[in-house]
Amino acid sequence: xxxxxxxxxxxxxxxxxxxxxxxxxxxxxxxxxxxxxxxxxxxxxxxxxxxxxxxxxxxxxxxxxxxxxxxxxxxxxxxxxxxxxxxxxxxxxxxxxxxxxxxxxxxxxxxxxxxxxxxxxxxxxxxxxxxxxxxxxxxxxxxxxxxxxxxxxxxxxxxxxxxxxxxxxxxxxxxxxxxxxxxxxxxxxxxxxxxxxxxxxxxxxxxxxxxxxxxxxxxxxxxxxxxxxxxxxxxxxxxxxxxxxxxxxxxxxxxxxxxxxxxxxxxxxxxxxxxxxxxxxxxxxxxxxxxxxxxxxxxxxxxxxxxxxx
Amino acid sequence: xxxxxxxxxxxxxxxxxxxxxxxxxxxxxxxxxxxxxxxxxxxxxxxxxxxxxxxxxxxxxxxxxxxxxxxxxxxxxxxxxxxxxxxxxxxxxxxxxxxxxxxxxxxxxxxxxxxxxxxxxxxxxxxxxxxxxxxxxxxxxxxxxxxxxxxxxxxxxxxxxxxxxxxxxxxxxxxxxxxxxxxxxxxxxxxxxxxxxxxxxxxxxxxxxxxxxxxxxxxxxxxxxxxxxxxxxxxxxxxxxxxxxxxxxxxxxxxxxxxxxxxxxxxxxxxxxxxx
Numbered sequence: 001x002x003x004x005x006x007x008x009x010x011x012x013x014x015x016x017x018x019x020x021x022x023x024x025x026x027x028x029x030x031x032x033x034x035x036x037x038x039x040x041x042x043x044x045x046x047x048x049x050x051x052x053x054x055x056x057x058x059x060x061x062x063x064x065x066x067x068x069x070x071x072x073x074x075x076x077x078x079x080x081x082x083x084x085x086x087x088x089x090x091x092x093x094x095x096x097x098x099x100x101x102x103x104x105x106x107x108x109x110x111x112x113x114x115x116x117x118x119x120x121x122x123x124x125x126x127x128x129x130x131x132x133x134x135x136x137x138x139x140x141x142x143x144x145x146x147x148x149x150x151x152x153x154x155x156x157x158x159x160x161x162x163x164x165x166x167x168x169x170x171x172x173x174x175x176x177x178x179x180x181x182x183x184x185x186x187x188x189x190x191x192x193x194x195x196x197x198x199x200x201x202x203x204x205x206x207x208x209x210x211x212x213x214x215x216x217x218x219x220x221x222x223x224x225x226x227x228x229x230x231x232x233x234x235x236x237x238x239x240x241x242x243x244x245x246x247x248x249x250x251x252x253x254x255x256x257x258x259x260x261x262x263x264x265x266x267x268x269x270x271x272x273x274x275x276x277x278x279x280x281x282x283x284x285x286x287x288x289x290x291x292x293x294x295x296x297x298x299x300x301x302x303x304x305x306x307x308x309x310x
Numbered sequence: 311x312x313x314x315x316x317x318x319x320x321x322x323x324x325x326x327x328x329x330x331x332x333x334x335x336x337x338x339x340x341x342x343x344x345x346x347x348x349x350x351x352x353x354x355x356x357x358x359x360x361x362x363x364x365x366x367x368x369x370x371x372x373x374x375x376x377x378x379x380x381x382x383x384x385x386x387x388x389x390x391x392x393x394x395x396x397x398x399x400x401x402x403x404x405x406x407x408x409x410x411x412x413x414x415x416x417x418x419x420x421x422x423x424x425x426x427x428x429x430x431x432x433x434x435x436x437x438x439x440x441x442x443x444x445x446x447x448x449x450x451x452x453x454x455x456x457x458x459x460x461x462x463x464x465x466x467x468x469x470x471x472x473x474x475x476x477x478x479x480x481x482x483x484x485x486x487x488x489x490x491x492x493x494x495x496x497x498x499x500x501x502x503x504x505x506x507x508x509x510x511x512x513x514x515x516x517x518x519x520x521x522x523x524x525x526x527x528x529x530x531x532x533x534x535x536x537x538x539x540x541x542x543x544x545x546x547x548x549x550x551x552x553x554x555x556x557x558x559x560x561x562x563x564x565x566x567x568x569x570x571x572x573x574x575x576x577x578x579x580x581x582x583x584x585x586x
Contacts, residue, residue, distance in 0.1 A: 053586075060420045061413060061585040077420040088417055094410040096324055103323040111316035111418040151414060 010072035010085065011037040011158050011190050013058065017067030020053050020214075027053045029214035030067070035192050035207070037158070040185045042205030042222075043194035046303055050214040051194040052090075055163050059088055071159060083112040087152030088161040094148065097137040101128055101147050104136060108154050122150040127176070141168030149177070159190040166197050178204045198296040212303040226298055235266040235274045238287035248281035249274065263287065313419055313428035317402070321432060326401060330394050331443070337394075338387035338444050345386050346455050349379045353459060368553050376456075378550060380464035381473035383452045385547045387444040388477055392484035392543060393509050395440050399433035399488020400501045403576075408498040412585050426577045430489050437485035441478045473547040479562065480543040483569040487539070490572025493580055513540040536560050539568050 013035035020028040028050040035041045045051050056062040058069040060076035079085050095104040105119035123129050126146040145168055152160060166174050181204060185191045195201055208225055210217040218225050239245050242264055246256045254269035266274050271290040278285050321327050353374055406412040419425050453463040464470050495501040516538040523531035535541050536556050545561030
């Protein structure tokens with residue numbers, strides 16, 4: 001093993017039986033999941049679901065009541081040079097108000113034993129170079145998020161963890177961040193992003209981990225989770241011969257229900273298959289529309305009744 | 311070592327240190343004037359004819375010895391200087407919580423006692439800078455003051471240099487106390503106010519309490535007064551052994567005790583605390 005290069009497997013985030021009890025409140029409850037490298041993983045849950053607490057336990061900032069969280073088999077504190085392995089963006093406003101952005105990063109470089117020149121590189125990476133010598137108190141929320149990401153990239157880490165990074169970013173900023181994270185994942189890094197903005201996650205994440213009330217609700221590739229929960233994608237079809245089409249589709253193994261407006265809703269078949277079946281049966285079609293399940297619907301469905309204020 | 315350099319960079323890249331430095335200068339000037347005035351007044355009193363008790367007369371006689379006048383003057387600025395250094399030590403810690411940078415700091419170095427150790431070292435170095443500046447100023451100005459009081463400069467007396475050296479130790483130890491206190495009281499404002507008030511009011515309050523105890527309860531209470539940290543640091547820098555007071559090293563021991571307890575307690579607490 002090369003020095004400073006943790007063994008294989010340490011790029012995988014492993015959370016096992018993780019529990020945190022705050023007084024009477026069980027903020028995180030026997031939570032287990034894994035996050036794979038080379039993909040963007042969305043960590044989803046309503047506010048108060050225990051996302052931030054989980055991330056803080058993963059990073060050694062909060063002590064778990066039970067269970068463990070780490071990188072491969074190692075906990076954060078056991079990593080040799082943690083900043084070279086894991087970068088984290090936890091709070092947008094985490095810099096001294098009177099310190100400039102560049103100095104904030106220089107302090108981190110110093111502490112991490114990275115050449116101070118790295119500060120300018122990461123500033124450039126996040127597009128903050130023009131504001132490098134301005135004090136932090138003059139930064140907008142979006143600039144603060146960018147500075148946070150720059151700080152996380154100081155050690156050029158293999159694993160990147162971001163807590164609600166889209167907060168305070170304008171649409172342009174969100175798009176920028178999405179592209180950056182996808183690029184970093186394409187380089188083989190592990191990216192874990194917590195968010196309650198589902199539409200954003202649908203655009204960005206390859207995998208999702210959904211939690212509510214401190215418990216795991218579902219984990220897997222976005223498409224699988226969507227498919228499994230909405231009973232697969234649905235196809236909306238309108239025809240003057242509904243009886244014939246229903247017979248043909250049922251024979252082809254699809255499920256058909258009639259909608260109140262007279263159209264048919266087909267499950268278990270994609271639009272191409274529905275069109276082909278209709279063509280083969282000589283049925284005339286007036287409308288054929290594939291309806292993708294929406295992560296937001298699935299999410300609300302999954303977390304219904306579990307997102308109460310605790 | 312990286313962490314110490316990072317802590318020093320943190321101090322350098324904010325304005326707190328030079329604001330405190332600017333506050334320090336008039337306070338130092340005031341301290342020199344105060345010590346000059348005191349020496350002038352007590353020097354004009356003849357212990358034999360002042361109607362003082364034998365003990366008090368003896369104390370006054372010793373205090374008026376050239377070497378003791380000199381050590382007091384050459385360490386001018388200690389009382390308020392160590393207060394500022396203690397506050398800076400506390401702020402080095404409370405800043406992290408006030409500005410939410412504790413998260414970043416402990417991500418860079420998850421072994422938290424290393425962070426506190428780095429902060430202790432940085433605070434000590436900062437304390438020594440304050441000591442060095444006041445000492446240089448004293449070395450420039452005090453010979454003139456002593457001359458005005460009809461004493462020689464006394465710089466040939468090793469007791470003067472020992473007092474100056476022990477004064478450095480006092481600055482360093484108070485910096486440690488500050489860092490420890492900053493961990494115990496995490497609120498920036500809370501820590502600053504509590505420490506300032508405890509330092510100033512506490513010093514005079516404790517003197518009063520010990521005076522009353524000594525007068526009305528038992529004489530031996532006066533021996534315990536060295537337990538008051540400010541008394542301990544004043545005792546450390548006296549030129550000769552003062553009659554009626556514990557020896558100098560007791561002051562040093564008491565102050566080291568406070569530094570060790572607060573530093574140790576602070577580190578222990580930071581190790582266990584959840585950072586959120």
